[in-house]
Amino acid sequence: MKFFENYFEDTDFxxxxxxxxxxxxxxxxxxxxxxxxxxxxxxxxxxxxxVGYNEQQFISKINDISLVDAGKVLSNxxxxxxxxxxxxxxxxxxxxxxxxxxxxxxRLEKDFIEEMKLGxxxxxxGKPRLGIPVFYNKxxxxxRAYDLMRNSSVKMISEMNAENGYIIxxxxxxxxxxxxxxxxxEGEKDMLVARSMGLNAITLTxxxxxxxxxxxxxxxxxxxxxLCYDNDDAGxxxxxxxxxxxKNIANKVEYINIADVVKENKEDFTDAVFKYDMDIWTFYSLxxxxxxxxxxxxxxxxxxxxxxxxxKNLLSQITISGEFEDTFAVPTMVTFTKKDDSDKNATMVxxxxxxxxxxxxxxxxxxxxxxxxxKKSQVIQKIMGFCGIPAKEQNLEINISEYITVFKSKAMDIxxxxxxxxxxxxxxxxxxxxxxxxxxxxxxxxxxIYKLYPHPTKHQKLVVVASHVENRNLDDFEVAAVVEHLxxxxxxxxxxxxxxxxxxxxxxxxAKHLDYKLWLMSDLVFNSVLExxxxxxxxxxxxxxxxxxTQVGKSETTGKLxxxxxxxxxxxLKTSTTIGLIGGSTKVDNNWLNTIGAIPRQHKKLVxxxxxxxxxxxxxxxxxxxxxSGWLRIVRSAGELSVPCRLRMITLSNAIExxxxxxxxxxxxxxxxxxxxxxxxxxxxxxxxxxxxxMPKPEKRFNPFGFKLTDNPIPAEAYPYKAEWVYTRKPEDxxxxxxxxxxxxEKAEKLNELFECNFPLFGTTTSQKLARFxxxxxxxxxNTDETMEKIIVSKSIVDEVFDxxxxxxxxxxxxxxxxxxxxxxxSKTNKKELKEIQEIYSKNSTLFEWxxxxxxxxxxxxxxISGLDGDSFNPLFNRxxxxxxxxxxxxxxxxxxxxxxxxxxxxxxIVMDTGQKMIDVKEDKHVNTLNTIVKGKE
Numbered sequence: 001m002k003f004f005e006n007y008f009e010d011t012d013f014x015x016x017x018x019x020x021x022x023x024x025x026x027x028x029x030x031x032x033x034x035x036x037x038x039x040x041x042x043x044x045x046x047x048x049x050x051v052g053y054n055e056q057q058f059i060s061k062i063n064d065i066s067l068v069d070a071g072k073v074l075s076n077x078x079x080x081x082x083x084x085x086x087x088x089x090x091x092x093x094x095x096x097x098x099x100x101x102x103x104x105x106x107r108l109e110k111d112f113i114e115e116m117k118l119g120x121x122x123x124x125x126g127k128p129r130l131g132i133p134v135f136y137n138k139x140x141x142x143x144r145a146y147d148l149m150r151n152s153s154v155k156m157i158s159e160m161n162a163e164n165g166y167i168i169x170x171x172x173x174x175x176x177x178x179x180x181x182x183x184x185x186e187g188e189k190d191m192l193v194a195r196s197m198g199l200n201a202i203t204l205t206x207x208x209x210x211x212x213x214x215x216x217x218x219x220x221x222x223x224x225x226x227l228c229y230d231n232d233d234a235g236x237x238x239x240x241x242x243x244x245x246x247k248n249i250a251n252k253v254e255y256i257n258i259a260d261v262v263k264e265n266k267e268d269f270t271d272a273v274f275k276y277d278m279d280i281w282t283f284y285s286l287x288x289x290x291x292x293x294x295x296x297x298x299x300x301x302x303x304x305x306x307x308x309x310x311x312k313n314l315l316s317q318i319t320i321s322g323e324f325e326d327t328f329a330v331p332t333m334v335t336f337t338k339k340d341d342s343d344k345n346a347t348m349v350x351x352x353x354x355x356x357x358x359x360x361x362x363x364x365x366x367x368x369x370x371x372x373x374x375k376k377s378q379v380i381q382k383i384m385g386f387c388g389i390p391a392k393e394q395n396l397e398i399n400i401s402e403y404i405t406v407f408k409s410k411a412m413d414i415x416x417x418x419x420x421x422x423x424x425x426x427x428x429x430x431x432x433x434x435x436x437x438x439x440x441x442x443x444x445x446x447x448x449i450y451k452l453y454p455h456p457t458k459h460q461k462l463v464v465v466a467s468h469v470e471n472r473n474l475d476d477f478e479v480a481a482v483v484e485h486l487x488x489x490x491x492x493x494x495x496x497x498x499x500x501x502x503x504x505x506x507x508x509x510x511a512k513h514l515d516y517k518l519w520l521m522s523d524l525v526f527n528s529v530l531e532x533x534x535x536x537x538x539x540x541x542x543x544x545x546x547x548x549x550t551q552v553g554k555s556e557t558t559g560k561l562x563x564x565x566x567x568x569x570x571x572x573l574k575t576s577t578t579i580g581l582i583g584g585s586t587k588v589d590n591n592w593l594n595t596i597g598a599i600p601r602q603h604k605k606l607v608x609x610x611x612x613x614x615x616x617x618x619x620x621x622x623x624x625x626x627x628x629s630g631w632l633r634i635v636r637s638a639g640e641l642s643v644p645c646r647l648r649m650i651t652l653s654n655a656i657e658x659x660x661x662x663x664x665x666x667x668x669x670x671x672x673x674x675x676x677x678x679x680x681x682x683x684x685x686x687x688x689x690x691x692x693x694x695m696p697k698p699e700k701r702f703n704p705f706g707f708k709l710t711d712n713p714i715p716a717e718a719y720p721y722k723a724e725w726v727y728t729r730k731p732e733d734x735x736x737x738x739x740x741x742x743x744x745x746e747k748a749e750k751l752n753e754l755f756e757c758n759f760p761l762f763g764t765t766t767s768q769k770l771a772r773f774x775x776x777x778x779x780x781x782x783n784t785d786e787t788m789e790k791i792i793v794s795k796s797i798v799d800e801v802f803d804x805x806x807x808x809x810x811x812x813x814x815x816x817x818x819x820x821x822x823x824x825x826x827s828k829t830n831k832k833e834l835k836e837i838q839e840i841y842s843k844n845s846t847l848f849e850w851x852x853x854x855x856x857x858x859x860x861x862x863x864x865i866s867g868l869d870g871d872s873f874n875p876l877f878n879r880x881x882x883x884x885x886x887x888x889x890x891x892x893x894x895x896x897x898x899x900x901x902x903x904x905x906x907x908x909x910i911v912m913d914t915g916q917k918m919i920d921v922k923e924d925k926h927v928n929t930l931n932t933i934v935k936g937k938e
Contacts, residue, residue, distance in 0.1 A: 001042045002077050003055045006138040007062075013039050025049060026062055059137065064218035068332045068357065068402050072215075075335075075355045077139045085140055089119025089131050096120055099130065102148050106189070106270070112196050116169060127151040132188050134166050134205055136215060141166055144188055144205060156188065156207070163361050164206025165213030169195075173202050178223055186229040186238060190269040194228075197273070197280045208238035209313065211245045211449075213360065220249045226288060227255040230268040241315070243291045254288045261286070293481030296447075300413045301432055305462065310452045311364075317447055317472065320440045321431055322410035322595030323641075324588070328370035332358045333401035334383050340395040347390055354387045358404070360467045362386070364453040366435065367465070370406055371457065371589070408433060409440045410595060411448075411464060434464040442596055443603050443632075443643035445472040477728040479789050485721040488714045489782040495800045498781050501711070508713035510560045513702035515553060517808060521546065521693045522558050525648050526565055527726050528776040529791070530604055532734035534741060538768055540734070540775055541648040543627065543688065545612075547655065547676060548695030549665050554652045558608045564716065567723035568606035568648075571598055574614030582622050583634050583641070594641040599623075600632040603645050604727070612653035613679060620685075627688045653679055666696040672814035673759045687760040690769045691805070694813045726779050729791060734775055736793045743795050744771050747802045755809055755816050757823035773801045826884045827897040829905070833883060838906045844876065845908070852903050856892045 005013060008023045022033035025046040035046035045052040053061060059070035093099055093113075099120060103113060121131035121143060128149060134142040142162040147155050158164075167173060168188060176182075183201045185191045186208050194201035204210040208229060212220060227242060229235035235258075243253050261272040261282075272278040299314045335355045338348040348354070358366060368382050380398060381391050389396075411434040433455075440446060449468035454460035479486075491501040499520065506523065507514045521544060528542040548554045562568035571581065576598070578584075583596035599607055609615075626632055632645040655664045655675040669675050672694045680686050736744075748767035756762040771793075777800060778793045785792060809816040829837070841848050847866040851857070863873045880886050885899040 001037075001039060001055075003059060003074060003137070003139070004037050004042065004044070006077070007058075008037070009138065013037070027051065063137065063215065065215055069215050071333050071355075071401055072357055072359075073137060073139050073141075075353075075357075076136075076141055085117060085119065085133055089121060089133075089143075090114075090117060092120040093118060093131070096128065099128065099148060103130075106193055106196070106274075108192060108196050115172070116192065116195075121145045123152065123157065125152075129157075132168060132192075134162075134168055135171050136166065138171060142205060144168070146188055158205065161361065162205070163213055163359060164204070164210045165216065166205045167202050167212070167216045167219070168205065169202070170216060170219075173200070174219065176200055181224045181226055184225055184227050184242070185269055186235055187268070190228075193270050193273055197283075199280070199283075204242075208234040209241065210238075211242060217246075217249065220246045222251050224252040225250055225254070227253070228258055228269055229255075230266060231257075231259045231262050231264070232266045235268075237297065240291070240294055240297065243294070244296050247291070254290055256283075256286050256288060292478055301411070301464075302413055302430070304452055305432075310454070310462070312451060313449065314451065315447070315449055317414050317445060318411040318434070319414050319445055319601050320409050320434075320442050321412050321601055322583075322593050323440070323442050324408040324410075325592040325594070326408070328406040328408070329403045330358060330366045330369050330406050331379075331383070331400045331402070332404045334380070335399045335401070336384065336387060336389060337397040337399070338393075338395060339397050343394045345390070345392045345394065347393060354389060356383050356387050363465050363467055364451065366406060367453060367463070368456055370435075371408075404437055407436050407439050408591075409436070409442075410434070410593065411440075412601075414445055432462065432464050434466055436466040436469050438466075438469045440469065441643075442594065442641060443600050443645070446470065447472055477724060479725065479787065482721040482725060483788055485718040486725060486782050486784075486788050488718045489722060495781065495796055499800075502714075502780065504709070504711040505713040506561075506564075508709055509564045509716060509719075510557055511553065512704045512707055512709060513553070514557060515695065517804075518546070518553060518557055518693065518695055520804065521691065521808070522561055522650060523780055524773060524776040525650050526561055526567065526606065526723065527780040528648055528772060529726060529729045529734060529779060530646060532731045532771075532775055534736075534744075534768060534771045537731055538771070539630070539646065540731075540772055541646060542690050542772055542776055543647075543649040543651075544691045544693065545651045545653070545676070545680075545689050546693045546695060547653050547666070547672070547679070549697040550654055550663055552695045552697055554695060555610055558610075558650055558652065562606075562608060564719045565723040566720040567727070568608060569598060569602045570608045570610070572611050573609050573616075573619065574611035578616055578619045578622070581619060582632065585634065585641075594634065596632065596634070596641070596643055599626075599647070600643050600645040602647055603643065604647075606648040606650070608650045608652065610652040612651050613656055624682070624685055624688070627685075655679070666694055666813055670815075671819045672809075672816065673819050677759070683758070683760050687763070687765070689761065690772055691808075692761065692814075693808055696813050722782075725788075729779070733789060734791050734793070735785075737795065740774075740793055740795055740798060741771075744774060744798055747798055751802070751805065754806065755820055757816075757820040759816065759819065759823075770798070770801065770805070773805070774798045777801050825898070826887065827901070829898055829902055834902060834905060837883060837885070837902045840876070840879065841906055841908070848903065851886070851895050851899065854895070856894050858891055859888075859893055862893060 001013065005011075011021060011023055013021050019038055019040045020036045021039060022036050023044075024030045024033050025035035025048065027046060027049050028034075030048070034048045035044060037044050042055055043052060044054075044058050051061075056067055056070045056074055059065070059073050060067050063070070103118070108118075117133050117135070119131035119133065121129050123129055123145060127147075128151070129145040130148040132144040132146060133140055134144060142159050145157045168191060173182070180200045183194060183199045185194055185201055185203050188203055191201045191203035204212060225246070227239045229239045239255050243255070247253050258267070258269055258272055261276050261278050262268070264271075267275070272283075296315065298317050299309065301316055301318065303309070304314055304316070333355065335353055336348075338346070338350055338352045341348060341350045341352075365386055369379050384391065384393065410431045412431045434440070434448070434450070436448075447470045448464070448466045450464045450466040452462050453465055455463045489502065491498045502523070503514070503516055503519055506519050510519065525542045525544055529540040531537055532540045546554050546558075559570055562570055573581070579595075579597060581597045581599050583594070583600060585592060585594050587593070599609075622632075626645050630644060630646045632641075632643050634641045655666065655669070656678050658664055664675070666672070666675065672692070676686070676692060745767045748770045751766050751770065752762050756766075774793050774797055775791060777797050778791045781797070782788070783792050783794065783797065784790055808814065844866060847862065850865045851862070859877065862877065863870070866873055866876065868876065877886075881888065883898075884896055885902065887894045887896050
């Protein structure tokens with residue numbers, strides 16, 4: 001009943017002579033008592049709400065906290081009350097005139113001192129301090145001891161093992177009108193001064209880097225806050241951290257820069273009042289600023305390791321690269337009650353209780369309770385040790401209130417393996433085990449608050465123990481905060497002139513000799529959005545293949561764009577293993593670990609894959625599946641791991657070397673199709689690419705010292721903002737001007753007329769590919785609405801993309817138009833050719849009919865069927881090849897579409913040289929019948 005007695009302090013529970021005592025219900029607007037508390041059973045029941053709770057449940061509901069946290073409140077209540085604090089500590093304060101004078105110097109009135117229940121405490125050296133009690137639902141949780149008399153170099157101390165992040169004064173603040181703005185100050189002194197002046201002020205225990213703990217976090221809901229921390233780096237960083245921590249809970253969070261009043265470093269609100277004579281009206285007149293555009297400050301895992309930041313609160317962005325199959329259950333609250341103290345080893349007295357909680361301040365203790373073969377009794381013994389109870393202590397009643405699940409995963413920095421060869425060894429060095437109370441999904445990016453600890457049972461290996469996990473949300477991006485950066489990419493003039501400005505700027509960061517088309521093809525990929533609506537929702541991320549001679553700038557251009565945008569991932573397919581690139585499954589300490597490789601870790605981002613010619617066949621097959629489905633599926637003995645994998649992709653390669661290992665230049669091939677098909681092999685895979693670009697060795701080399709860049713480049717710091725803007729564009733952020741969707745289809749048909757052939761880049765999906773390039777071009781140019789939220793695709797942009805695509809396929813290197821014309825010649829015939837084919841057929845009908853009923857044959861087979869000797873057959877066969885009736889591939893001969901078409905058009909009534917007539921050969925007559933025909937009459 002202690003909590004009910006404190007909470008309903010004006011209620012007489014024992015003088016009414018009844019077990020049911022009426023109280024006002026805090027869960028609805030209640031003016032006449034509609035609830036009651038059963039004094040004998042310590043139970044709350046409201047007859048209007050229909051709810052009933054015991055004390056622990058009541059605490060949980062009234063504060064919106066967990067039952068375990070509610071149990072902590074009850075535990076703190078044992079032997080401690082508001083009255084106890086008032087009688088002892090407050091009385092000592094009022095008897096210390098020096099302290100009272102110091103408080104008067106802070107303009108704290110008597111009534112205010114009483115309201116805040118300030119008292120007097122002593123430090124370990126016996127020096128007096130101002131005691132500032134921390135109450136939570138009228139339960140004393142902590143006492144903050146402030147060096148009011150300046151007897152020490154330490155301004156503030158807390159009780160041993162006290163948790164930070166409580167609100168002072170919580171109970172008073174909770175009664176305030178929630179519509180009033182709350183001012184949060186960095187320290188207790190500032191809060192006291194501000195509240196005495198009439199501000200609705202609070203502070204968090206723990207100083208500048210304190211964040212609300214789970215007991216008070218939900219009390220921030222639906223309130224407006226203004227932060228005012230000290231004029232130093234710690235204060236400014238503390239405000240930023242607190243803003244990001246509560247901004248999704250609170251209604252509004254803004255701040256006041258106290259440096260608008262104070263001048264010196266480390267000065268604070270109190271200095272502003274007493275040193276600079278700031279009154280409350282001056283304070284109200286200070287500019288209230290927005291946190292818009294403020295970026296979080298992260299520590300990478302690599303920095304934490306290298307700087308030995310062990311057991312320190314850290315904030316990082318991580319990618320989950322693997323998950324362990326096993327999970328663990330850990331008790332969160334264990335109470336030990338001494339039932340009998342008669343044994344000789346007793347260190348506790350009868351009915352004494354000691355309770356252990358798993359909370360943020362001791363979260364590392366979970367490492368001692370999991371991942372071992374310890375029995376329950378051994379786990380309990382370890383927890384006894386945490387409570388200071390000897391292992392030999394007897395006659396203990398042990399109550400475990402609740403368990404929580406602990407998940408184990410592998411974590412790495414989001415850019416943790418950038419620009420390195422990816423293999424199992426390198427990858428494992430950059431990954432840490434992470435323990436969390438939330439299941440972390442493989443492949444996703446999280447923001448974690450954590451500490452590094454040496455694992456007590458894993459040879460002191462450093463691990464991450466996360467106290468707070470939040471899935472990184474794209475909605476956090478605010479376009480308004482980066483508008484000025486985006487405007488730097490907008491230029492006046494035609495599209496070609498705008499592209500020229502962007503190209504000239506890129507030269508400053510890539511190379512003076514940067515090839516325009518190589519830059520444009522690459523930069524379009526960086527500026528492609530993940531998906532958009534074009535009739536249906538389709539993939540927007542571009543997937544291109546760049547094939548070039550050695551040392552033409554492929555890797556240099558794409559690599560420097562990755563660095564410039566701070567976006568993307570550079571991989572070598574030749575030196576990396578498939579497991580390092582894709583993922584796999586291994587067993588670690590008898591626990592299966594499913595991991596993903598470097599490519600799926602870049603989900604929604606960009607990868608540059610170089611040296612495709614050295615890629616392993618199993619990797620190419622897996623990438624085919626990923627391109628088709630947008631998912632990576634790994635089936636291993638540990639089960640199936642499925643993670644989304646949608647990427648912007650740039651593939652770089654040289655042509656396949658000759659049989660002696662010598663490089664072959666693009667100029668040695670008749671067209672661009674041949675070297676590409678040698679590499680990719682599968683027509684199905686060719687069709688999945690959005691574009692190909694061939695980069696031959698330049699005829700003339702560029703002297704960089706003979707040319708000076710003159711245009712002012714776009715500032716380098718603007719590029720990452722643009723990359724983030726593109727990255728966060730959603731399908732609804734892409735708009736086509738009226739009629740542009742249909743226009744894209746029409747222009748796509750023109751591309752098909754120019755290039756559609758058996759090199760299946762163009763065809764039924766050409767309009768989607770053209771749409772992807774057009775949206776990327778609009779993003780590259782930052783062609784937007786006034787808010788810069790929406791990407792606008794216009795007809796002029798489509799025209800520019802169309803011209804660019806024609807230029808990269810219809811040139812002296814690719815020769816795709818010529819290739820198509822050649823390809824079409826194997827499918828079309830004219831009257832002159834048909835007449836010649838008729839004449840050949842009339843003398844070689846058996847051969848033609850046999851070919852017509854076959855899919856392929858060898859040259860020797862055809863000569864045998866013809867019945868001709870070599871001298872007679874060779875001219876015939878060569879003529880058939882010249883007429884494009886057959887195509888040779890290796891040792892095989894294949895009939896062409898032109899042959900099939902001709903066989904349907906010629907007259908199959910055959911007249912022999914003797915004038916004697918043979919039987920008509922019908923298309924449906926079996927070829928074996930032809931073999932029985934002999935020269936002569938029927």
